[in-house]
Amino acid sequence: MLEHQTHSPQRPTRAVVVGAGGFVGGAIAQQLRNDNVPMLGLTRRDVDLLQDSAAKALAGLLRADDAVVLVSAIAPARTAAALMQNLVMAGQLIAALAARPVAHLVYISSDAVYADAANPVTERSCRQPSTMHGMMHAARELMLKTEAKAPLAILRPSLLYGARDPHNGYGPNRFRRLAAKGEAISLFGDGEEQRDHVFIDDVARLVSLVLAHRSRGELNVATGQSASFHEVADLAVKLSGKSVEIHGTPRQNPITHRHFDITECLKAFPQFHYTPLREGLERAARESAGVPL
């Protein structure tokens, strides 16, 4: 549930994106530039949050009227070591904010914080992560809620896709790339699992809205329309215009689905509309091909 502190949107004095070099952070930084928001994008080259000196260095870059967007993470965090590193990074940011308080803080978390059984997922769903990655985000959320003094907004995206995603995980990104190369798409089972796939630009637009309203609270980033991996693969092949085989494989795990109830987003941002899956895949394909959007 988000609560807007400014009902009419106001451009932040400056937004600082911590982790602007990544897939998500880069998209957010680009969106803020498009929206003419004064923006400072920080990458690991600017401030390495794993270094002991990071808090001091970051504090030196911050101003009291800044809105900070924390995207930086070692993700996906699959090991205990990665979990601990991510917590260290969050700790450095919290120390920086203690030395230099800011006006607003936005944290990009993940829907992995929710229990697998949550259905449909809402912002009120039980947070009971079953993965190291989910536990990492849940722990970081708690750290920020407990120690950061600035109004805090937590955004929890579902599965993201977009042209610049460096990961080639099972789903829209991999399917689109395989289809573009004319290579076969292999599904787990018959790809029956339904997931909510979010186009990367939508996350960025929502962050911009959250900053403009100085919102605090929690918001899931999901379209509310889940699709099966088979449907996504079919769509990727269709959009590629190529003849690509889609084949199933023996199922190793039971079928699970994830759906979202996005009512809170409809209430928080009534004029915001998510990019439909087909349109998002088309835009990702055009961007990958270097075709102007």
Place this chain on the structure above:
Amino acid sequence: MSVPIVGFAGLTHLGLVSAVAAAAKGFRVVGYDPDQSRVRDIADGHLPVLEPGLDNLARCFGAQLSYTHRVGDLNACDLVYIATDVSTDDCGRSDLSDISSLIEAVIAALGPSALLCVLCQVPPGFTRKLPLDPARLYYQVETLVFGRAVERATKPERFIIGCAEPARPLPAAYAAVLGAFDCPILPMRYESAELAKIAINCCLVASVSVANTLAGLSERIGADWHEIAPALRLDRRIGPHSYLNPGLGIAGGNLERDLATVLRLAEATGSEAAVIAAFVENSRIRRDWVLRLLHREVLPHKADPTFGILGLAYKENTHSTKNSPSLALIANLQNWPIRVYDPVVPAAVVQHPAVTAAPSAIEAARGSDALLIMTPWPEFRTLSSADLAAAMCGRVIVDPFRVLEPAAPRAAGFSYFTLGAPLFHSAKDL
């Protein structure tokens, strides 16, 4: 013994309806409320609540009824009911401060052998703590239903009576009053009776929650809940009067209060009550059914629609807007103009930057792109789909409670959306 005189302290919805019902059974009734202007209005025949049949009954038995703002006038009564409505906050918690001060004043005014009966909704444990001889102190479950209050007050299914000693016969005056209604009388411990009231409402919520859950599923798998519900009602284990109509969540305040009370007591005592929390969440999700529908089926296709909204009350035949789904929806339609009409609730209750108060249902529909029938008032059933088609700009009707016969708007070219059935799209709706 002579016919007892019955007092009712608190002339809000519960007290007024109960007082009139007692008068209709032949008792002399004294209605007391500390609000002098309220008492004057009631005495002049201007009743502050809307209930079918109430005005007429109050007129017919007016000779039996007297109203007063002086608490001392209750001194003549053999039995006094504490019958004021207990308000709740947004979390469903009762504000017991008013009732406590009312009880204190009434006890001070009671005759030496007069009985006191708490009729309003109080949490378990409340009655036993009151400072009155237990032999003179009772709690009685009320099952008032907004819109059907007179029927239920004059023809109760049973009386559930909380007592200090359930095995002891009821005092003659109290037995005489209850006996006039000719229904079973069930004495039990105070706490049992107080919890019985909550148990009744929890059972109702359970039925509604089942209906809402399976109606939602019906919408997605091609079933129609309205075909299923009659079959369930023929099952003796479920019953013909069970609450199986899907709705937009729990509203009105009373059911929400009881759910909150159970959750609070369960937390305090370590009792398991996860299902009650699930009812609350189910209600919250169903309340926004229309909002989600509009964002999925209307707003992506029409940039700046005007919505016609029929009904502001939380249900038909009442002026109450407590937790009204209509007002909850309107709070989230602030970016688009709305035209509203309710037979009894004035449009002034609506907080919206672009609201037009329409004088009738058809005028609310006029010029709208989508019509939302948010309260199932009987008069909306007479709306002609042809008239709506002529008046409206768009061809979308959202009718959660199936006020209209679905075939008519569909035949008139409307996309028609109702709870518990698959979405019906016309060829061209906006």
